[in-house]
Amino acid sequence: MPEDEDPIRVIYDASYRRLVGQLYALCGNRGDAEDAVQEAFVQAVYHRRRFLEMDRPEAWLRTVALNRIRKGWRRRALARRVLSQSSAAAPDDGFGLDPDHVALVAALGRLTPVLRETFVLHYVIDLPVATVASELNVAEGTVKARLSRGRVALADLLSDREGADHV
Numbered sequence: 001m002p003e004d005e006d007p008i009r010v011i012y013d014a015s016y017r018r019l020v021g022q023l024y025a026l027c028g029n030r031g032d033a034e035d036a037v038q039e040a041f042v043q044a045v046y047h048r049r050r051f052l053e054m055d056r057p058e059a060w061l062r063t064v065a066l067n068r069i070r071k072g073w074r075r076r077a078l079a080r081r082v083l084s085q086s087s088a089a090a091p092d093d094g095f096g097l098d099p100d101h102v103a104l105v106a107a108l109g110r111l112t113p114v115l116r117e118t119f120v121l122h123y124v125i126d127l128p129v130a131t132v133a134s135e136l137n138v139a140e141g142t143v144k145a146r147l148s149r150g151r152v153a154l155a156d157l158l159s160d161r162e163g164a165d166h167v
Contacts, residue, residue, distance in 0.1 A: 007052055008041070008044055008045060008048065008051070008052070011044075011057055011058070011061075012041055014058075015058045015061065016037060016041075018058075019037045019040070019058070019061060019062060019065060020033045020034050020037050021033075022062065022120065022124060022125045023036050023037060023062075023065050023066070023069060024105070025105060025108065025120050025124040025125075026066070026069060026108070026116060026117065026120040026124075027069050027072075027073075027109075028105045028106065028108065028109040032069065032072060033065075033069075035068070036065035036066075036068040036069050036072075037061070037065050039064070039065065039068050040060075040061040040062075040064035040065040040068070041061065043064050044057070044060075044061060044064075059131075059135065062125075062135075063135060066117065070113065073113055103158065104154075104158070107154050107157040107158050108120065108154070110153075110157055111150060111153055111154070114146060115146055115149055115150040115153065116150070117136065118132060118136065118143055118146040118147060118150060119146070119147065119150040119151075119154070121135060121136070122143070122147055123147075129143050129144060129147075
């Protein structure tokens with residue numbers, strides 16, 4: 001790395017797209033995913049010294065972005081309760097992604113936030129069970145149980161879609 005190159009910029013270039021993809025899989029909205037990751041990088045700049053001393057800066061960025069997504073979910077849930085709104089809007093069109101990918105993101109959006117987070121961290125981001133447990137501050141057995149419930153729920157949701165497509 002050249003001396004004049006900002007280390008946060010290097011981390012940004014290496015991980016921004018990956019983090020946006022991971023958060024998009026989690027929340028089903030590319031704009032929200034981009035906003036959350038950008039906010040995480042703003043926090044990294046704000047806490048520059050501490051951020052640059054971290055062993056796993058990308059994990060910290062993911063945690064900050066996940067927390068922003070969770071905050072948005074809570075805010076929208078409160079607004080729906082207060083305003084007695086119906087369900088949230090459908091997920092993005094996926095920017096030209098294949099229909100199976102869009103169906104998976106939509107199905108992930110129908111899981112509970114806890115199952116969705118666990119499922120995405122393990123299967124989409126490809127973190128080991130122990131790392132997922134550490135990031136979510138739960139026991140490994142809890143992660144395994146959530147993964148099992150998530151697989152069953154997704155199988156049901158996706159098989160419903162296939163049945164509807166083939167009628």
